[in-house]
Amino acid sequence: MKTLVAKYKGVCQICERAISPGQSINYHGKGRVEHVECSDADDEESANEDEAAGLEPGTLASDRRLARQGLSVIRFSSGAVMTQNSRGRCIDAPCCGCCS
Numbered sequence: 001m002k003t004l005v006a007k008y009k010g011v012c013q014i015c016e017r018a019i020s021p022g023q024s025i026n027y028h029g030k031g032r033v034e035h036v037e038c039s040d041a042d043d044e045e046s047a048n049e050d051e052a053a054g055l056e057p058g059t060l061a062s063d064r065r066l067a068r069q070g071l072s073v074i075r076f077s078s079g080a081v082m083t084q085n086s087r088g089r090c091i092d093a094p095c096c097g098c099c100s
Helices: 036-052 060-068
Strands: 002-005 024-027 033-035 072-075 081-084
Touching (some): 060 072
Antiparallel strands (some): 002 024, 072 081
16 A cells, blocks of 8 residues: 555545545555545544454454455464565564565
8 A cells, every 4th residue: 555645536445535636545556545534544443343343453353454454464373473565574664674
C-alpha cells in the first residue's frame, strides 16, 4: 500500500464516495484506492471488532486481518514474531538489520 496524492478522479473502495484530484489516498495496486481517512476508520473498526469478539492481538484472526492488508506474519517456536510487507521487508525495520 502506498499513500499518494490523487492525480485522477476515482471511487473509494470503502465508502464508495468520489475521490477528486489532490486528495490523499491509499493505493493498493490494480486500481484499488481508498481515502486515507476511510482506511484509518477501517483499521479502528477492525481493532474494535477484535476486542468485541474477545480476540487478543497475535491471534489467528488478527493475523488473517493483517494478511488481507498485504502483510505476512511469521511466528517462530521461540515466540518471536516477524511481520513483513509485500516486498519482504520487516515492518519494524531496522530492528535487527536483516532488511537494511
